[in-house]
Amino acid sequence: MTYQDGFETLAIHAGQEPDPVTGAVVPPIYQVSTYKQDGVGGLRSGYEYSRSANPTRTALEQCLAALEGAPRALAFASGMAAEDCLLRTVCSPGDRVLIPDDAYGGTYRLFARVFTGWGLDHDVVQVSDVAAVRERLAAVRTAMVWVESPTNPLLGIADIRALAGAAHEAGALLVVDNTFASPYLQQPLALGADVVVHSTTKYLGGHSDVVGGALVVADPELAERLAFTQNATGGVAGPFDSWLTLRGVKTLAARMDRHCRNAMRVAQMLAEHPAVTEVLYPGLPSHPGHKTAQEQMRAFGGMVSFRLLAGEEAAVRVCGRTRLFTLGESLGGVESLIEHPGRMTHASVNGSPLEVPGDLIRLSVGIEDCDDLLDDLRQALSDS
Numbered sequence: 001m002t003y004q005d006g007f008e009t010l011a012i013h014a015g016q017e018p019d020p021v022t023g024a025v026v027p028p029i030y031q032v033s034t035y036k037q038d039g040v041g042g043l044r045s046g047y048e049y050s051r052s053a054n055p056t057r058t059a060l061e062q063c064l065a066a067l068e069g070a071p072r073a074l075a076f077a078s079g080m081a082a083e084d085c086l087l088r089t090v091c092s093p094g095d096r097v098l099i100p101d102d103a104y105g106g107t108y109r110l111f112a113r114v115f116t117g118w119g120l121d122h123d124v125v126q127v128s129d130v131a132a133v134r135e136r137l138a139a140v141r142t143a144m145v146w147v148e149s150p151t152n153p154l155l156g157i158a159d160i161r162a163l164a165g166a167a168h169e170a171g172a173l174l175v176v177d178n179t180f181a182s183p184y185l186q187q188p189l190a191l192g193a194d195v196v197v198h199s200t201t202k203y204l205g206g207h208s209d210v211v212g213g214a215l216v217v218a219d220p221e222l223a224e225r226l227a228f229t230q231n232a233t234g235g236v237a238g239p240f241d242s243w244l245t246l247r248g249v250k251t252l253a254a255r256m257d258r259h260c261r262n263a264m265r266v267a268q269m270l271a272e273h274p275a276v277t278e279v280l281y282p283g284l285p286s287h288p289g290h291k292t293a294q295e296q297m298r299a300f301g302g303m304v305s306f307r308l309l310a311g312e313e314a315a316v317r318v319c320g321r322t323r324l325f326t327l328g329e330s331l332g333g334v335e336s337l338i339e340h341p342g343r344m345t346h347a348s349v350n351g352s353p354l355e356v357p358g359d360l361i362r363l364s365v366g367i368e369d370c371d372d373l374l375d376d377l378r379q380a381l382s383d384s
């Protein structure tokens with residue numbers, strides 16, 4: 001009999017059979033670089049050298065693949081290492097890619113400062129506007145459409161199913177950075193995307209204690225080519241990092257439910273606050289992507305951005321005044337974080353088409369007692 005296990009079951013069990021030697025219920029940390037061969041080329045279970053494969057990393061990769069409903073996932077040392085591997089494998093010098101008008105600053109920097117030098121051209125397009133994407137695809141031969149949804153930090157929503165159709169008609173791949181949603185809230189491959197990118201540093205790891213990345217792929221042949229590049233270039237996740245990430249993944253669903261609930265209350269409070277001009281949260285009915293988000297996401301996530309009436313300097317001051325929201329980069333951990341994207345995570349897009357407003361504050365709403373979080377924000381905003 002075959003079972004169709006649910007998401008929470010897969011998060012705890014996929015790729016994580018008890019250890020065949022000891023029965024350990026958690027995959028051990030195989031802190032090892034090489035493996036004894038039974039005669040030359042006689043590999044035990046396929047393990048040869050830990051850049052090529054490592055059992056703890058395999059456990060994480062199998063779990064991530066199961067959570068995204070994919071045949072294969074690859075785990076990397078960081079989200080950026082995953083992105084780099086993908087671009088090197090799928091694109092060639094002379095190709096052109098469409099990139100979103102709002103994205104993680106480091107992703108934009110990779111395109112603008114690293115891959116431009118390699119000969120990869122990019123066009124910036126508003127990915128919440130499917131007609132605009134179609135128009136660009138009709139005008140220029142394009143190898144890949146890259147989207148985030150929700151986007152970092154403006155929480156824009158891309159219609160993944162419609163974009164997959166548009167990309168495929170034009171012979172392009174659709175890549176979705178699913179970091180903000182996590183596979184619990186959104187499964188882009190089921191909506192037609194070809195590749196999912198994760199910074200596992202964020203919700204998948206969930207505890208602000210590990211940096212990692214992943215690629216999850218629908219096509220086994222593409223997965224094989226990516227695995228070749230990964231082994232050839234070496235940006236792999238180490239065994240301890242893989243183990244920490246897998247430990248985080250086990251509680252992803254429970255954490256995300258709480259992140260979403262807290263974020264909704266924070267967004268609603270901010271929407272009524274006199275110091276705030278705009279709240280960017282796809283869970284609010286006023287958000288332009290609300291309907292699409294409702295269709296393609298289970299809930300609306302833990303990230304909330306907002307703009308301050310009093311401008312940039314006031315926004316910087318608010319970031320320094322919170323007690324529980326820790327001022328810091330990154331997101332997706334159990335603890336709440338606050339940051340000023342223009343001067344922190346997105347400083348690398350200043351002066352580019354992706355520049356973010358100076359009066360913008362981004363919150364990663366954690367899973368603390370939400371009343372405490374609301375009080376903290378109210379006091380930080382009190383004389384703004």
Ligand SMILES: Cc1ncc(COP(=O)(O)O)c(C=O)c1O
Binds near residue numbers: 212
């Ligand atoms: C949406 C998104 N994608 C990718 C990355 C890069 O991931 P990493 O920092 O793990 O390299 C980040 C990092 O903040 C991110 O927010």
